Amino acid sequence: MTTQLKRYDGRNENKLRAIESEQALLNKADGSAKFSQDKSTVLAAVYGPIEVNGARKEKILKSYVEVTFTPALGNSSYIDKEKELLVKNAVESMILTTLYPRTQISVIIQIFSDDGSIVSCAINAACLALLDAGIEMNGLLGSVTLCFNNDGSIYLDPDIEEENESKSLAIYSFSSINKNIVMSKTIGSLTEDQYFNGLKLASQACDFIISYIKLAVKNRIMGANSSNSSGVDNK
Amino acid sequence: MEAFQKIHPLEFYRKFLVRSVRPDGRSLDDIRKTTISTGSITTADGSSFVKMGNTSVVCGVRAEVGEKPSTDKSKISSYNVHENKNIFINIELGPICSNTFSSTKPSDIAMSLCSRLNSLINRLEIPETDYYFDEEGKALWYLYVDVYCLDYDGNIYDAAVLSIISALKNVKLPKGVIENNDEYYKDLESPQRKLKIQHYLIPLSFSVIDDYILADPSLDEEKLSSGTINITYNELNEICLLLSTGTSLISETNLKDCMKKAKERSSFIIDLINNSNVDK
Amino acid sequence: MSKLSYISPEGLRIDGRRANELRRINVEMGVFNRADGSAYYEQGNTKIIAAVYGPREISVSGKGVFDRAIVKCEFSTSSFSTTERKPQQKTKGDRVTTEIANLVKQAFESTIQTHLYPRSQINIYLQVLQSDGGLKAAAINASTLALIDAGISMKDFVCACSTSCIDGIAVLDLNNIEERSGGPDCLLSIQPQLGGVISLNMDSKVPQDLFESVLELGEKGCKKIFLILSDYVKRYSSNLISNQIKN
Numbered sequence: 001m002t003t004q005l006k007r008y009d010g011r012n013e014n015k016l017r018a019i020e021s022e023q024a025l026l027n028k029a030d031g032s033a034k035f036s037q038d039k040s041t042v043l044a045a046v047y048g049p050i051e052v053n054g055a056r057k058e059k060i061l062k063s064y065v066e067v068t069f070t071p072a073l074g075n076s077s078y079i080d081k082e083k084e085l086l087v088k089n090a091v092e093s094m095i096l097t098t099l100y101p102r103t104q105i106s107v108i109i110q111i112f113s114d115d116g117s118i119v120s121c122a123i124n125a126a127c128l129a130l131l132d133a134g135i136e137m138n139g140l141l142g143s144v145t146l147c148f149n150n151d152g153s154i155y156l157d158p159d160i161e162e163e164n165e166s167k168s169l170a171i172y173s174f175s176s177i178n179k180n181i182v183m184s185k186t187i188g189s190l191t192e193d194q195y196f197n198g199l200k201l202a203s204q205a206c207d208f209i210i211s212y213i214k215l216a217v218k219n220r221i222m223g224a225n226s227s228n229s230s231g232v233d234n235k
Numbered sequence: 236m237e238a239f240q241k242i243h244p245l246e247f248y249r250k251f252l253v254r255s256v257r258p259d260g261r262s263l264d265d266i267r268k269t270t271i272s273t274g275s276i277t278t279a280d281g282s283s284f285v286k287m288g289n290t291s292v293v294c295g296v297r298a299e300v301g302e303k304p305s306t307d308k309s310k311i312s313s314y315n316v317h318e319n320k321n322i323f324i325n326i327e328l329g330p331i332c333s334n335t336f337s338s339t340k341p342s343d344i345a346m347s348l349c350s351r352l353n354s355l356i357n358r359l360e361i362p363e364t365d366y367y368f369d370e371e372g373k374a375l376w377y378l379y380v381d382v383y384c385l386d387y388d389g390n391i392y393d394a395a396v397l398s399i400i401s402a403l404k405n406v407k408l409p410k411g412v413i414e415n416n417d418e419y420y421k422d423l424e425s426p427q428r429k430l431k432i433q434h435y436l437i438p439l440s441f442s443v444i445d446d447y448i449l450a451d452p453s454l455d456e457e458k459l460s461s462g463t464i465n466i467t468y469n470e471l472n473e474i475c476l477l478l479s480t481g482t483s484l485i486s487e488t489n490l491k492d493c494m495k496k497a498k499e500r501s502s503f504i505i506d507l508i509n510n511s512n513v514d515k
Numbered sequence: 516m517s518k519l520s521y522i523s524p525e526g527l528r529i530d531g532r533r534a535n536e537l538r539r540i541n542v543e544m545g546v547f548n549r550a551d552g553s554a555y556y557e558q559g560n561t562k563i564i565a566a567v568y569g570p571r572e573i574s575v576s577g578k579g580v581f582d583r584a585i586v587k588c589e590f591s592t593s594s595f596s597t598t599e600r601k602p603q604q605k606t607k608g609d610r611v612t613t614e615i616a617n618l619v620k621q622a623f624e625s626t627i628q629t630h631l632y633p634r635s636q637i638n639i640y641l642q643v644l645q646s647d648g649g650l651k652a653a654a655i656n657a658s659t660l661a662l663i664d665a666g667i668s669m670k671d672f673v674c675a676c677s678t679s680c681i682d683g684i685a686v687l688d689l690n691n692i693e694e695r696s697g698g699p700d701c702l703l704s705i706q707p708q709l710g711g712v713i714s715l716n717m718d719s720k721v722p723q724d725l726f727e728s729v730l731e732l733g734e735k736g737c738k739k740i741f742l743i744l745s746d747y748v749k750r751y752s753s754n755l756i757s758n759q760i761k762n
Binding site: 181 | 316346472483
Binding site: 299330339381387454 | 546547548549550553560562564566568571589591593594595596597598600602608638640641642644645646647
């Protein structure tokens, strides 16, 4: 048994941070959810299905999915556009867009605080918000971020310090339907073995997040407290 | 037949894909003819022109002198330690390349491409001494890379990556001299030096249509696709960027196939970049 | 203090040309696939690309004219085209680019047979890759070729050339250093075969007795450019036709 170098907050390599979530916080939005992974907090709001606000974007057989990503500080820049695209692709794969033709489903992501793994947090929040809005989906979405360090170690769910010191990052998103990848992005250089190792870890972690989401929705519907928190570690 | 292509483009394509070909005659794995030429723009410190099939991209690099940034950590909160902060990339997709782009508002594709290219190129390992303006490094060179797409026929990401890496390898910086602490002079007499970029980037993008994966998609194929995979390797076969997006789910075996195809392209691209940058 | 002499006592300019010599011109048509017509035009170190999209549907439906096509032009310089880098925000929508765009637009509005394309629009896009003087003239010449490549009906070519008067001598086709000398900068664009003047723009002052010779030199320059361009167009078209016949 090797002595593992503890991370800054004392976690194991494979441990997710404490997850908290809240649903239906906003009155006007069709669905909303707040998702936090320790200090990374994201609020997602869903409006839809609504009328498309520009006739050019309207699709005849499907719904048009729009995602807006607003950072915690400052205006949205081109970096946020890329994050928007990632969330949009993940979310669009799951929504049954053919059930809502000629409409638009807007997902608005507002970052409250960014402490690493923010895109994953946003995708998880979006999934919860879509459930809250009652939009039909193919399955549930979960997403995690992994960081690969110079010494070869792989950290699950890094915070901002770990992200800044890592050699590379990988964001994975899986669904509850099958083992295929919904969305994946890497930043920095890593070997193929590292990527596929990370894939396995991420798949398990996403399963955990998906079961957390199920639990959160179940508790809400069954009438328990409207906010849930869970600090269970991943094995 | 042209009417069929316009009315039902997806069905038209499917008829070809079933036989493992594409309308332009390529197989599902064939990549369009790629050419790179460098150094044609003399006002830029480095330039390149890349053509992949019909997609044409021109890239120019300007070097400007700036102060060494302060190492105050409180200001740079979201910078990775491995990122070099001296290269800035800007990509323009204007109406000249396609009628779908507007000249005033940058399109979503342009912005996300810009972000992706910046994060890709900023992780290239370039020794800090390469950026030194003078010998001690009191001032640094900042490289502004501008990429303009002139003809948009799909797979702009690959063309842009190739053009940036060729242009960076083409950059020639003059020797710099600092006098009196704030006067910067370029010593035009002594020979210019190149940047020591040892790395190569080998990009390859795929489009997913139904269950078929097409390498190097053209514009028609991109429009019909339900997913995109961008893979970029470096010369050590490390993944520099892997992006798998779209509405279809990708299986691990498909991803491994794509990676294999991308690696096969490695030696061809490395030769192409080297040949285009042979000292003339 | 020595003043930079633009014309040496032997009559040679900074780049070794005589006063009435044009720089070397290199052109190519049909360079891009997506645009309806495209051209690459090089005059000395000035390199410019023109792309034409049209005739096509009007983008803003209110602006259409029922019996004619409208011509729109957009001009943009690359950040690396000049000796000092100009970031993109500063080059779009500023006065110089709008002026050049308008110049090209007006030149072709009168030359294109717009009554053949009612209720449609023709867009000309110009991208400068390298700038070394004579930009406006190069823009007009490049657009002519791109319009021909797009197959748009025109009454004639439009050829343009810049001239000036330095040290009392009429000079043809200025490069960047000569343009910045502060002397007059005269742009003449004509329809070479029909013989009409499309536009004549001039900055600064030219003495009245020298004006005629400056204008004459400009006309000669435009006619020379016309010969080069029409020669290329004939070769390009005959290549195109012979390729068609082969297939």
